[in-house]
Amino acid sequence: MEFFTEYGTILILLAALCGFFMAWGVGANDVANAMGTSVGSKALTIKQAILIAMVFEFAGAYLAGGEVTSTIRKGIVDSAIFQERPEDLVFGMLSALLAAGFWLAIASYRGWPVSTTHSIVGAIVGFAAVGVSPDAVNWGKVGTIVMSWLVSPIMAGTISFLLFRSVQHLILLQDDPFAKAKRYIPIYMFFVGFLIAMVTLLKGLKHVFKDNGMSLSFFDSALIASAVGMVVAMIGSYLLTKVKRDLSLEVDNRFANVERVFAVLMIFTACSMAFAHGSNDVANAVGPLAAVVSIVSSGGDISAKTGMPSWILLLGGSGIVVGLATYGFKVMGTIGRKITELTPSRGFAAELGAAATVVIASGTGLPISTTHTLVGAVLGVGLARGIGALNLRMVGSIFLSWLVTLPAGAGLSILFFFLFKAAFNQ
Amino acid sequence: MTLGNSISNIFGVSPIKPLQNHMAEVINCVSKLEDFLNTAFDDDWDKAATVFDAISANEQSADDLKKQFRMHMPKSLFMPVSRGDLLSILTQQDHIANLTKDICGIILGRQMAIPKALRSDFIGFADSSVETCKKAHGAINELDELLETGFAGSEVKFVQKLIRELATQEQKVDKKELKLRKKLFNLEAELPPVNVMFMYNIIDQIGALADTAEQIGNQVELLLAK
Numbered sequence: 001m002e003f004f005t006e007y008g009t010i011l012i013l014l015a016a017l018c019g020f021f022m023a024w025g026v027g028a029n030d031v032a033n034a035m036g037t038s039v040g041s042k043a044l045t046i047k048q049a050i051l052i053a054m055v056f057e058f059a060g061a062y063l064a065g066g067e068v069t070s071t072i073r074k075g076i077v078d079s080a081i082f083q084e085r086p087e088d089l090v091f092g093m094l095s096a097l098l099a100a101g102f103w104l105a106i107a108s109y110r111g112w113p114v115s116t117t118h119s120i121v122g123a124i125v126g127f128a129a130v131g132v133s134p135d136a137v138n139w140g141k142v143g144t145i146v147m148s149w150l151v152s153p154i155m156a157g158t159i160s161f162l163l164f165r166s167v168q169h170l171i172l173l174q175d176d177p178f179a180k181a182k183r184y185i186p187i188y189m190f191f192v193g194f195l196i197a198m199v200t201l202l203k204g205l206k207h208v209f210k211d212n213g214m215s216l217s218f219f220d221s222a223l224i225a226s227a228v229g230m231v232v233a234m235i236g237s238y239l240l241t242k243v244k245r246d247l248s249l250e251v252d253n254r255f256a257n258v259e260r261v262f263a264v265l266m267i268f269t270a271c272s273m274a275f276a277h278g279s280n281d282v283a284n285a286v287g288p289l290a291a292v293v294s295i296v297s298s299g300g301d302i303s304a305k306t307g308m309p310s311w312i313l314l315l316g317g318s319g320i321v322v323g324l325a326t327y328g329f330k331v332m333g334t335i336g337r338k339i340t341e342l343t344p345s346r347g348f349a350a351e352l353g354a355a356a357t358v359v360i361a362s363g364t365g366l367p368i369s370t371t372h373t374l375v376g377a378v379l380g381v382g383l384a385r386g387i388g389a390l391n392l393r394m395v396g397s398i399f400l401s402w403l404v405t406l407p408a409g410a411g412l413s414i415l416f417f418f419l420f421k422a423a424f425n426q
Numbered sequence: 427m428t429l430g431n432s433i434s435n436i437f438g439v440s441p442i443k444p445l446q447n448h449m450a451e452v453i454n455c456v457s458k459l460e461d462f463l464n465t466a467f468d469d470d471w472d473k474a475a476t477v478f479d480a481i482s483a484n485e486q487s488a489d490d491l492k493k494q495f496r497m498h499m500p501k502s503l504f505m506p507v508s509r510g511d512l513l514s515i516l517t518q519q520d521h522i523a524n525l526t527k528d529i530c531g532i533i534l535g536r537q538m539a540i541p542k543a544l545r546s547d548f549i550g551f552a553d554s555s556v557e558t559c560k561k562a563h564g565a566i567n568e569l570d571e572l573l574e575t576g577f578a579g580s581e582v583k584f585v586q587k588l589i590r591e592l593a594t595q596e597q598k599v600d601k602k603e604l605k606l607r608k609k610l611f612n613l614e615a616e617l618p619p620v621n622v623m624f625m626y627n628i629i630d631q632i633g634a635l636a637d638t639a640e641q642i643g644n645q646v647e648l649l650l651a652k
Binding site for chain 2: 032033036037040113164168172173174175253254255331334335336338339340341342343345371374375378379382384385386387388389390391392393394395398
């Protein structure tokens with residue numbers, strides 16, 4: 001199509017810029033939510049948390065971010081409708097990126113707890129339903145996504161509740177919790193390694209395997225993932241041998257040394273959290289960009305089966321890393337200072353429950369909110385009588401905020417959509 | 427950008443540490459009772475006034491801690507223990523400090539002459555009562571360990587043991603109170619009636635210290651109930 005040859009480069013540049021800005025925002029603000037619990041429970045210093053986040057956010061985005069990206073890119077809208085007017089889809093995706101970026105900037109400035117995922121999904125649904133036609137939205141898929149927003153915090157809460165209960169029974173309630181902690185914690189480390197490896201093998205590397213003519217059965221993957229889990233558990237066990245019991249710490253609290261053992265475990269769960277977050281949230285930034293790039297590069301053919309260029313995920317991953325390096329530092333510090341009541345034995349249960357939920361959602365291509373999932377996980381630990389005090393009013397406002405975010409993202413995106421159409425005389 | 431967009435806001439301040447700090451201040455206050463009674467028995471009212479000032483200062487600072495605690499206890503907090511239970515423990519802890527100040531205030535204000543014959547029984551009774559308060563403090567000090575274990579298992583048994591000891595101590599106080607009352611009853615005909623009335627009043631209040639401490643133990647036990 002003529003339109004795309006004329007404006008193709010500028011459209012892609014614009015989309016890449018917006019996508020990078022979104023990814024920057026995710027890195028600057030969102031990662032701190034995912035990793036703040038580690039810093040708050042003193043398991044990691046801010047520097048360590050940033051380093052872990054950089055490596056594992058990037059790995060998660062690159063290795064396991066494909067499914068969610070593809071949902072954002074073509075799952076929410078019904079591509080058949082756009083067959084005749086691919087330029088509308090390009091404008092729409094650009095507007096969605098701009099709208100979500102705008103809304104997040106406003107919300108962050110005002111201090112509202114909003115979700116990146118909700119803003120981008122709201123924005124895409126908005127331009128498609130109002131800007132084009134209600135039929136342009138794949139309502140079935142949107143329904144599934146909204147359901148997953150309800151289910152994910154509950155699921156994370158349940159997993160975290162059970163994890164914390166298992167810690168109680170295996171370690172905290174035993175006669176020698178310190179020795180028991182050293183014995184059982186490698187099992188949790190195994191789970192962390194297994195989880196990440198499994199999702200990477202099943203979903204992330206699928207395309208790599210296909211290109212090389214390889215295929216792994218579910219059983220093969222499980223076997224490899226178990227091996228990875230074993231290696232992780234062994235590394236963890238080695239780190240655990242370095243934790244020596246310091247009786248002077250037990251004068252004030254008899255569990256002080258047990259918590260030091262859990263702090264080692266939290267390094268691993270922090271990695272899994274960063275990986276999970278990268279695998280789910282980077283899609284918010286690069287999904288629309290991927291849509292724009294594929295339409296423009298195929299000259300307007302929406303149904304063309306183009307794979308996603310890897311530079312797009314790379315761009316998203318780099319955006320997160322730059323966001324972390326420029327601003328995430330400060331946010332992480334602030335959040336870490338405010339979370340003082342979460343000890344490593346609880347922080348790990350919350351993080352692992354949330355990470356497992358998010359990673360599973362990423363595998364199935366569902367864009368969920370990491371922050372909401374983590375809130376659900378924290379509540380799960382709270383229900384097991386594990387946390388001193390939780391502010392329910394704040395929990396309510398976090399969960400209610402997505403009700404506001406959906407129409408806000410949609411409204412802005414509709415506005416930008418018509419502005420774009422006018423600007424390009426379409 | 428401001429940073430309200432964060433998960434940290436859902437974490438409230440745990441009520442355990444502030445409650446323990448308040449109890450520590452209350453114990454600072456009530457432990458000075460023995461000193462005070464000794465100065466009173468020695469008729470050293472200048473020194474008694476100094477001790478009383480220190481007791482008042484402790485009581486005041488416990489009061490401040492109590493107010494701060496309540497300010498940080500909005501109804502929207504979700505805690506592993508009930509807000510009502512915590513607040514009533516706080517009230518009882520504070521009651522111990524108030525009682526101590528009242529006891530000493532009356533003795534100092536009236537420059538009360540307690541018969542020297544009662545001295546050892548009286549001091550012994552007061553000490554026992556203060557000891558009960560200290561045992562309640564011991565139970566309160568276990569609250570952070572209870573939170574760590576999620577209010578379950580051997581820690582619960584340990585705290586229940588502490589509470590049983592607390593109850594036994596309170597019974598000892600009751601026996602000493604009975605004995606002291608009997609001795610005072612034998613002497614009361616020779617003493618000015620108004621003085622005697624106030625002496626009984628003081629004995630009541632010292633007994634109330636131990637009763638309150640036992641109440642705290644009972645409340646802690648309620649926290650353990652599932």
